[in-house]
Amino acid sequence: MNRVQFQKLALVRIEEATALFEARKYDGAYYLAGYAVECGLKACVARLTRKHDFPEKDLIKGAYTHDFETLIRTAELGTSFKHDLSGEVRLKWNWDIVKDWKEDSRYNRWTRDRARSMIEAITETPHGVLPWIKQYW
DSSP states (O other), X not given: OOHHHHHXXXXXXXXXXXXXXXXTOHHHHHHHHXXXXXXXXXXXXXXXXXXXXXXXXXXXXXXXXXXXXXXHHHTTOHHHHHHHHHHOHHHHHHHHHHTTOOGGGGGSOOOHHHHHHHHHHHHOTTTSHHHHHHTTO
């Protein structure tokens, strides 16, 4: 996959999560919303690669994860992220909701409120997690 494909997939996943939420399928809504963040961060990682360059080993290892904090570091966004979290209370609040998502979230049951909070924390303009990611993808 390439950067543009990850960008598009991030937008598709949040649309799907919203559709599932509206259909009262809260478990799937929560789960897919997290993948929107993962795909957005992977687009940021892909931004670091150049055609025909052989990627560094750490970049490869860090890119093949579902862990948001590892993806942020791999995308070389750690300093910017820490700075923005300290300066934007709403972004920090939204991140606190989103950061606990894990790939195995699919095995959990999620309430309407938890799924709504997740989707809103990801999409809130301008302080949602996905709008923040879009600055760097």
